[in-house]
Amino acid sequence: MTINDGLLVMTKTVLEVDNLSVEFPARRGLVKAVRNVSFQLYEGEALALIGESGSGKTTLGLSLVRLLPKTARIREGRILYRKDGEEQDVLLLSREGLRAFRWRECAMVFQGAQNAFNPVLRIEDQFIDTARAHGIRDKDKVRAEARELLRRVHLDPDRVLKSFPHELSGGMRQRVLIALGLLLKPQIVILDEPTTALDILTQRSVIEVLRSVRDEFKFSLIFISHDLSLAAELADRVATVYAGKIVEIGNVFDIFEKPRHPYTQGLTQTVPTVTGELRELISIPGSPPDLIEPPKGCAFNPRCPYASERCRQEQPPLEEVGDGQFAACWNWREITERKPL
Amino acid sequence: MTQTTARTSGPSVLMRLRAIATSFLARRILKALATIFIVVSLTFGLVRLMPGNPIETYTFELMSQYNMSYQEARDQAAALMDVNLDAPLYQQYFEYLGKLLKGDLGNSYRSKGTSVVSYIKQFLPWTVFSVGTSLLISFTLGVTLGMLMAYRRESWLDHILSTIASLASAIPNYLIAIMLIVVFGVQLKWFNVTKMRGSLSPGMTPGFTWEFFADAFYHAALPITVYVLTTVGTWMLSMKSSTVQTLEEDYVTVARARGLSDGRIMTSYVGRNASLPLFTQLAISIGFVVGGSILIEQMFVYQGIGQQLFKAINARDYAVMQGIFLVITISVVVANLIADLLYGVLDPRIRSGKE
Numbered sequence: 001m002t003i004n005d006g007l008l009v010m011t012k013t014v015l016e017v018d019n020l021s022v023e024f025p026a027r028r029g030l031v032k033a034v035r036n037v038s039f040q041l042y043e044g045e046a047l048a049l050i051g052e053s054g055s056g057k058t059t060l061g062l063s064l065v066r067l068l069p070k071t072a073r074i075r076e077g078r079i080l081y082r083k084d085g086e087e088q089d090v091l092l093l094s095r096e097g098l099r100a101f102r103w104r105e106c107a108m109v110f111q112g113a114q115n116a117f118n119p120v121l122r123i124e125d126q127f128i129d130t131a132r133a134h135g136i137r138d139k140d141k142v143r144a145e146a147r148e149l150l151r152r153v154h155l156d157p158d159r160v161l162k163s164f165p166h167e168l169s170g171g172m173r174q175r176v177l178i179a180l181g182l183l184l185k186p187q188i189v190i191l192d193e194p195t196t197a198l199d200i201l202t203q204r205s206v207i208e209v210l211r212s213v214r215d216e217f218k219f220s221l222i223f224i225s226h227d228l229s230l231a232a233e234l235a236d237r238v239a240t241v242y243a244g245k246i247v248e249i250g251n252v253f254d255i256f257e258k259p260r261h262p263y264t265q266g267l268t269q270t271v272p273t274v275t276g277e278l279r280e281l282i283s284i285p286g287s288p289p290d291l292i293e294p295p296k297g298c299a300f301n302p303r304c305p306y307a308s309e310r311c312r313q314e315q316p317p318l319e320e321v322g323d324g325q326f327a328a329c330w331n332w333r334e335i336t337e338r339k340p341l
Numbered sequence: 342m343t344q345t346t347a348r349t350s351g352p353s354v355l356m357r358l359r360a361i362a363t364s365f366l367a368r369r370i371l372k373a374l375a376t377i378f379i380v381v382s383l384t385f386g387l388v389r390l391m392p393g394n395p396i397e398t399y400t401f402e403l404m405s406q407y408n409m410s411y412q413e414a415r416d417q418a419a420a421l422m423d424v425n426l427d428a429p430l431y432q433q434y435f436e437y438l439g440k441l442l443k444g445d446l447g448n449s450y451r452s453k454g455t456s457v458v459s460y461i462k463q464f465l466p467w468t469v470f471s472v473g474t475s476l477l478i479s480f481t482l483g484v485t486l487g488m489l490m491a492y493r494r495e496s497w498l499d500h501i502l503s504t505i506a507s508l509a510s511a512i513p514n515y516l517i518a519i520m521l522i523v524v525f526g527v528q529l530k531w532f533n534v535t536k537m538r539g540s541l542s543p544g545m546t547p548g549f550t551w552e553f554f555a556d557a558f559y560h561a562a563l564p565i566t567v568y569v570l571t572t573v574g575t576w577m578l579s580m581k582s583s584t585v586q587t588l589e590e591d592y593v594t595v596a597r598a599r600g601l602s603d604g605r606i607m608t609s610y611v612g613r614n615a616s617l618p619l620f621t622q623l624a625i626s627i628g629f630v631v632g633g634s635i636l637i638e639q640m641f642v643y644q645g646i647g648q649q650l651f652k653a654i655n656a657r658d659y660a661v662m663q664g665i666f667l668v669i670t671i672s673v674v675v676a677n678l679i680a681d682l683l684y685g686v687l688d689p690r691i692r693s694g695k696e
Contacts, residue, residue: 067598099600099602100600102597102598103598103599104600107598108598110594114591115590116591116592117595118592118609118610118614119614119688119689119690120613120614120617120688120689129599129609130599130601133601134600164690166689166690180599
């Protein structure tokens with residue numbers, strides 16, 4: 001379900017992640033970066049994955065296009081991609097199938113677009129390269145398409161296409177990468193920290209660009225960020241990730257207005273409100289959990305003001321707590337409003 | 342138009358001069374010329390600082406060979422060598438420089454009537470051929486294997502190749518040459534060392550014939566093998582570390598995300614960027630191609646410039662020594678100059694900085 005102009009519209013699922021777990025071997029043991037994550041991405045919606053750094057959200061994003069570092073192991077799970085009534089498990093794709101899937105079906109715009117381009121090739125050639133990798137050999141057509149897209153992201157195509165990456169500013173490169181991401185009209189775009197390395201004004205223009213291209217191209221968007229205010233602006237739904245697990249997922253209004261997981265609640269309280277409403281900002285006490293040996297029971301229990309004995313023993317499952325809102329907390333009923341300060 | 346030029350010729354000449362002084366290319370060329378001049382002057386002095394002089398050396402040679410008396414030998418040596426070594430050094434120096442500017446490197450002291458230029462013309466091609474071929478092989482092989490090692494790092498292949506590379510680059514080339522001759526040539530008799538000597542078989546006439554090229558390669562095979570064996574390791578290890586670094590770059594991951602084929606990523610994304618740092622090294626090596634290796638050419642009796650340099654040093658043949666050093670200097674300096682310019686072409690980040 002997604003929210004369009006305040007109306008609830010039933011839509012199709014384009015991506016379904018089912019019980020995905022990813023591990024990295026480290027000296028001390030296995031780093032459980034993603035633990036039994038399941039979620040669905042609906043057609044045309046924007047889903048934000050929010051969490052502190054080290055929560056496993058980037059690993060989750062990378063595993064969707066199978067770009068994990070060599071050492072990573074996908075222990076279990078399925079990633080089902082749906083298009084035109086057909087379903088494929090991304091994890092079972094052949095080498096060639098995977099190559100074709102990347103960018104054409106699912107483009108990933110990385111954090112730190114600063115180094116996303118080959119320094120010795122002109123931007124134009126990198127567009128042509130991408131198209132050619134997916135069987136489009138008509139260079140003039142690609143050029144025309146690239147021009148159109150660059151104009152969409154408010155760049156001067158004549159200048160940008162002939163430039164080498166180092167001749168563009170960070171914000172420009174980020175926008176070029178977004179334009180490149182849309183070149184093959186993918187069904188899904190993943191943005192990993194799309195604005196993190198940018199100054200505040202450039203961030204703004206990138207956000208505006210993202211909004212306008214999304215309205216126009218109607219792709220589904222997953223974006224990964226630690227920045228809740230960005231999520232509030234761009235997302236239809238928000239999922240909070242803690243210690244490699246999705247601890248709460250729901251539509252953006254519910255997540256901000258009535259979070260049912262203490263971690264989400266903590267996160268929303270770390271952000272100043274846009275309306276300037278007076279509210280004391282609090283930070284979540286404690287530090288992110290150890291992903292090698294996550295705390296027993298609920299991973300958040302050592303930092304949680306609501307933690308009970310049960311939380312220290314048993315892991316809470318994701319439970320439906322409202323209309324399309326799910327939270328993994330034993331005590332979600334207690335978290336009905338903001339904790340009085 | 343002409344009038345305007347005439348009237349503003351004063352400032353425009355000045356501006357042009359300033360443009361030259363600030364132009365990257367002009368500055369580099371001036372620097373290169375200055376380097377050559379300094380090295381030429383130093384060489385002139387240094388070869389004369391060696392104990393003995395051409396006449397002296399030849400005198401002793403004649404004395405021991407023909408059992409002549411000192412005076413007799415000395416007269417004959419002096420007569421053969423039409424040079425005045427007693428003239429003041431500065432006079433000799435300016436005379437040398439004057440001739441040099443006209444492109445005249447003088448005549449060999451020892452072989453009367455043979456100009457140094459003709460010497461170089463005769464022997465340099467063989468050295469350039471053998472060392473150049475080996476550099477080409479060594480660089481190509483090293484870069485390929487280095488990339489392979491980086492792609493398969495921590496595999497058994499990487500470990501084996503790394504060990505071989507470090508070992509091969511650690512052994513001096515003359516030791517490998519001796520090993521080749523003694524073990525494979527003399528003991529195992531895999532090839533005929535005596536027949537492979539020289540740069541061509543007797544009676545072979547240079548020309549664009551299959552026989553000529555086959556013969557040239559046959560005779561150069563051993564020196565080339567030694568050069569390749571001793572230099573390929575460095576290329577491999579440099580390329581490996583450079584590739585490992587490049588593989589970590591974001592743009593390589595993004596290229597994968599873009600669905601580019603592995604081959605395209607390996608050549609245009611990884612290979613091209615990883616080999617950039619190697620080009621300076623390559624340029625320097627190209628510069629030294631003309632120098633060849635005295636020891637190796639000596640050992641395989643390969644008639645290249647290195648062997649001639651060895652002979653000239655023994656005979657204290659100043660003219661030939663200076664000539665050969667000059668050629669080496671020029672080629673090293675020019676190779677570096679080209680490397681500087683080429684680097685800008687290969688790496689656009691540098692190009693825009695210098696424009």
